[in-house]
Every structure is written in C-alpha cells, then in structure tokens.
Amino acid sequence: MHWFNWWWSHEVVHGGKGPLLLALIAFVVTFLVTRIITRLIRAGIGPFGNINIDGVHLHHSTPGVVMVIGGGLTAVGAPTLSVWAYLAAFAVGSGSALVLDEFAMIFRLRDVYWSEEGQMSIGAATLAAACLCLAVVGLSPASVPGLSGAVLWIRYALMVFLALNLTAVAVVALKGKYPTAVVGVFVAPVAWIAAIRLARPTSLWARLRYDEHRRSLARRRLDRFDRRWGPIQRRWADLIGGRPTRLDHPPEEN
Structure with a gap:
C-alpha cells in the first residue's frame, strides 16, 4: 500500500499521468465490453445486433477511427491536464480499443x-x-x-544507452520478433537478450544472414517455442475473443 501511495503521488498526481491512466482504463474496459457484445451477437443472445446503414455493415472500427482522430487532434491543442486533455485521453483509449479489436480485418482487408x-x-x-x-x-x-539536474556526462551516457537500445530493438524487429521489439523499447534487457537469440526462420534477418543449417536451427527452435507456448497463447486468445470458427464452416459476421 505504501508503494501504491508513492506511485500514485509521484507518477500520477505530480507526474501528470492522469490522462494516460484514463486512456489505459478506457482501452481495457472498451475492449472487454466490445468482445462481450460481439460474442453475444455471435451466440444470438440479448438485444444486441449488427448495425447496418443502407445495407452496409458498420464495423466498430469505423467509430473507433473517428474517436482516435478526434481525441488526438483535441490532445494536441488541449492545455496540460485540463478537462479537454482527459476527454481526449478517453477518446483515444476507447477508439484505439475499437480499432485494434478489428486489427486483423484491417490487416487482411477481409472479414476474418x-x-x-x-x-x-x-x-x-x-x-x-x-x-x-x-x-x-x-x-x-x-x-x-532518481536523476534530476543531471550532469553533462550522465546525459551523454544516457544518449549512448538509448542509441544502443534502439539498435537492439531494430535487430529484434528484423529478426521477426515484433511484440518483443515493442516491449524492448520500454524494458531494455528484453531487447538485448532477444537481439542475440536466433531469428524467426521467415524473418528478413534469417533470409539475408542465415545459411540452411542456421535456418534449420531457427525452425527447430520455433517449433519448440510453439509447442511450449502455442497452447497458452491460443487459450488466452480463446478466453478473450472466443473460439474461432472452424474452416469447414462459413465465417460468421461480427
């Protein structure tokens, strides 16, 4: 509790992270509510249904894009920690959840x-x-x-550290480990460890730098990873998003 009080005072109240915290809460709540509603629609339960305008199905990523754009433009001109800043944070958080809930559809350009x-x-x-x-x-x-009023050499050291970390992040991305690269931007050791490990066999790094023996090692490592973590990832996805439709059944409209 003492740690929470310190964090709330230092990071949120005095650190100006109120809008960021609101964006996080809005993102999580909107995503979970959206998934619950779409699963109810899929099961034919409750009063919910698809929205159609002139015969065209309105996907919820459409209002999500509007909210993200509106919230982003509002945040640019809003005074720091004003009511407008919090409204913008809510719009960006909720809108981002609506957009990312249909990220696969946007990426594939078809209803998946x-x-x-x-x-x-x-x-x-x-x-x-x-x-x-x-x-x-x-x-x-x-x-x-704990650093305030840093001396010049510490600032230079920080710049070198950031450059090295961004280099490691770039290597991780080239190795096809995109989620790890994003986390590595915030947690440097994640990027450093991933940068020295084998690349994914289909990544640009593997295609340009690996011979057949190296690619074979990468494929075997990926197979071990999928056997160990694949079921956990699938259970997590099924828990949050619902079980996917079997390939021998026509896809259902969300």
Whole structure:
C-alpha cells in the first residue's frame, strides 16, 4: 500500500499521468465490453445486433477511427491536464480499443473476425495494453530513476544507452520478433537478450544472414517455442475473443 501511495503521488498526481491512466482504463474496459457484445451477437443472445446503414455493415472500427482522430487532434491543442486533455485521453483509449479489436480485418482487408487469422487482433490489443501499462507505471525509454539536474556526462551516457537500445530493438524487429521489439523499447534487457537469440526462420534477418543449417536451427527452435507456448497463447486468445470458427464452416459476421 505504501508503494501504491508513492506511485500514485509521484507518477500520477505530480507526474501528470492522469490522462494516460484514463486512456489505459478506457482501452481495457472498451475492449472487454466490445468482445462481450460481439460474442453475444455471435451466440444470438440479448438485444444486441449488427448495425447496418443502407445495407452496409458498420464495423466498430469505423467509430473507433473517428474517436482516435478526434481525441488526438483535441490532445494536441488541449492545455496540460485540463478537462479537454482527459476527454481526449478517453477518446483515444476507447477508439484505439475499437480499432485494434478489428486489427486483423484491417490487416487482411477481409472479414476474418471469427477465424484463426482474426485472433491476431487479440495479440495486437494485448501488446498495446501492455505498453500502456509499462508507461503508466513509470517505465520510459528515456527515464533515469532518481536523476534530476543531471550532469553533462550522465546525459551523454544516457544518449549512448538509448542509441544502443534502439539498435537492439531494430535487430529484434528484423529478426521477426515484433511484440518483443515493442516491449524492448520500454524494458531494455528484453531487447538485448532477444537481439542475440536466433531469428524467426521467415524473418528478413534469417533470409539475408542465415545459411540452411542456421535456418534449420531457427525452425527447430520455433517449433519448440510453439509447442511450449502455442497452447497458452491460443487459450488466452480463446478466453478473450472466443473460439474461432472452424474452416469447414462459413465465417460468421461480427
């Protein structure tokens, strides 16, 4: 409780992270409510249904895009920590959840909401929520705990550290580990460890730098990873988003 009180006072109240915290809460609540409603529609339960305008199904990513744009433009001109800043944070958080809930559909440019491919949206939303959490609790790529009025050489050291970390993040991305690269921006050791490990066999790094023996090792490592963590990832996606439609059934409209 003492740690929470210190965090609330230092990071949220005096650190100006109230809007960021509101954006996180709005994101998580909107995403969960949206998934509950779409699953009820899929099951034919309750008063909910698809919205159609002139025969065209209105996907919820459409109002989400409007909210993100409106909230972003409002935040640009809003005074710091004003009511407008909080309204903008709410709009961006909720709008981002609506957009990322249909991320797979936007990425594939077709309705894959209830398919295996559609579970990409769960991963994108989970990653976004994790990054927001890291930012809210005080982790920043450019933060130095306990440092105020830093001397010049410490600032130079910080610049070198950031450059090295961004290089490691770039290597991780080239190795095809995109979620790890995003987390590595906030938690440097994650990027450093991932940068020295084998790349995914289909990544640009593997295609340009690995011979057949190296790619074979990468494929075996990926197979071990999928056997160990694949079922957990699928259970998480099924829990949040619902089980995908089998391929031998027509896809259901969300």
